[in-house]
Amino acid sequence: MGLSALGFSTAGLFARLSGTAIWPMIVWRDVFGIAGLLAVAVVLREPILPGLRLTIASPRGRLIVLTNALATLAYIAAFAQTAVADVSVIYAASPPIAAICAWIMFREKPGRRTMACMAVCLGGVAITVAGSLGHGRLPGDALALLMTVLFTIAALQMRTTDAPPIAVALLSSALAGVLAAGLAVASGISLRVTPTAAGWLACFGTMSLAIAYPAYLAAVRLIPAGRAMLISTMDLPLAPLWVWLACGEAPSGAALIGGAIILAGIGMETAPVPAPSRRPSGELQNTRS
Structure with a gap:
């Protein structure tokens, strides 16, 4: 899961460096990513066709x-x-969102400390989104929230299926690429990219699809979804750091405050619970008497 978070943290960097429109970016990222996934499947001797048939x-x-x-x-x-x-x-904020989705989908009621973490993390998201008001970033924040909910639902569903992670990643990437190509054609946007952009998109696809995506899908089947989401928050400090160093895009004050609050909420959830103190047996007997 840590490897997955490291790979995903480079997505914003490569998206910025490619300088490509959204739909061509998705198409070429997925083309290069699928090639990388197939190479990974060959190295791991993953039975691709049976996995694809099982998933479909x-x-x-x-x-x-x-x-x-x-x-x-x-x-x-x-x-x-x-x-x-x-x-x-x-x-x-995916950990509390995962808890909410698990509550709705599987009736897994979270404990009081998890609910407190959920409230704190969602408050951090609210502060971040509020900082986008009047700056034209609200639609992007809404898309990021939608993405988080959808990825969380998929992660929870992965625990209830035998579909191989690499097969799921291949089919998901192919479908996303087809949808993006259709949207590009409908919008009159060319799918051509410059050689430089193609290089950055090759890095994008390799890191996020050939490395991070299979690791993520495999991890959510081996550890509880909430813990998987917690480890994935390594992306929070890394992604803005890469973009700031390479492109000079500094995070806003609201994002810094919201991120700090979310990390505090996650810390509440992951902090060890002290074991209840036990009194000597003699004291217990005296109390009973």
């Missing part, structure tokens, strides 16, 4: 593919509409 044949597998594809569209579109720091801060 499963209604839940098809739902996960669709959810991931839509999340991908929202994810990359968000970078064009708002700051990378805002996207990272909002995605960092």
Whole structure:
């Protein structure tokens, strides 16, 4: 999950460096990413065709593919509409969103401390979004929130299916690329990119799809979804850092405050609970008497 977070943290950087419109960016990112995924599958000796058939044949597998594809569209579109720091801060609130989704989908009622964490993290998101008012970043923040919800739902669903992670990643990427190509044609946007942009998009696809995506999908099947989301918040400090160093895009004050609040809320959830103190047996007997 840590490897996944590191790979995903470079998404905003490569999106900025490519300087490409949204739909061509998604198409070429997915082309290069699918090539990288196939290479990973060959190295790992992953049975690709059986995995693809199993995923397509499963209604839940098809739902996960669709959810991931839509999340991908929202994810990359968000970078064009708002700051990378805002996207990272909002995605960092995925632990409480995962708890809410698990509550709705599986009736897994969170404990009191988790509910307190949820309230604090959502407050951090509200502050970040409020900072976008009047700056034209609100649509991008809304897309980032939609992306977070969709990715969380897909992560929870992955725990209930036998669909192989690499097969899910391949199908999700292919579907996202097809949808983006259709939207580009409908909008009259050319899919041509410069060689420099193609190089950055190759890095984008390799890091986010060939490395981060399979690691993420595999991790959510091995550890609880809430813990997986907590580890994934490594993206919060890293993504804005890369963009700030390379492009000079500094996070807003609201994003810094919101991010700090979210990290505090996550710290509340992950802090160890002290074991209840035990009194000597003699004292217990005296109390009973």
